[in-house]
Amino acid sequence: MSEFSHISSNGEANMVDVTGKAVTTREALAEAFVYMNEEAISLxxxxxHHKGDIFAAARxxxxxxxxxxxxxxxxxxxLMLTKVAVDLELQAAEGRVRIETRCKLDGKTGVEMEALTAASVASLTLFDMCKAVDPGMRIEGLRVLKKTGGKTGLWSA
Known part of the structure; x- marks a missing residue:
């Protein structure tokens, strides 16, 4: 049976000891969607947009x-990340922007949280820059798409 990795035998939160883990190339991809109205999509x-290149700022x-x-x-x-990529794609027909992030390193622990954080912060930045035009935007679908490396190897959604 699997257990939560960040809970000690006493039920306390703790940082996982990765000292003995092998260094492997690890990569994670994540995505999120920001839904917005037609006016924001059009801008x-x-x-x-009066705030300039909002995709550059979100990236x-x-x-x-x-x-x-x-x-x-x-x-x-x-972590000492060796690659972080943030790609934004306007999907006008769906009324949204898709954000895909990729994080990579050679290390002892995975980069899923970094990829998720990148997608979250990029989404929040888009929201912040567009909220005057559409205060009703929604951020949805934040998830890990794929991860590689470590003892579990490849996992994909």
Whole structure:
């Protein structure tokens, strides 16, 4: 039977000891969607948002979020990420922006939390930059799509 990795035998929260784990190449992909109204979609399509290139701002924010994951999630290990990518795709017909993130490193622990944090922060940045046009936006579908490396190897949704 599986157990939660961050709970000690006494039922207390603890940071997992990865000292004896092998260094492997680890990668994780995550996604999230920001749903918005037609006016916000149109402003993005035309590149006419008064705050400038909102995709560039969201991309940079997502990368920074991935790098700060250990500061935000109490039991995450600080990691030396070797790659963080944040891709944003306007899906106008669906009334949304799709965000896909990828984090990678050679290390002893996975990067799923970093990929999820990147997607979250990029989504929140889009929300912040577009909320004057559409305060009713929704952020949905945050999830890990795929992870590789470590003893469990490949996992995909």
């Amino acid at each position: 993005i399509q035309r590149g006419d 940079i924010a997502g990368i920074q979020g991935a790098k700060k994951t250990a500061d935000l999630i109490p039991l995450c290990h600080p």
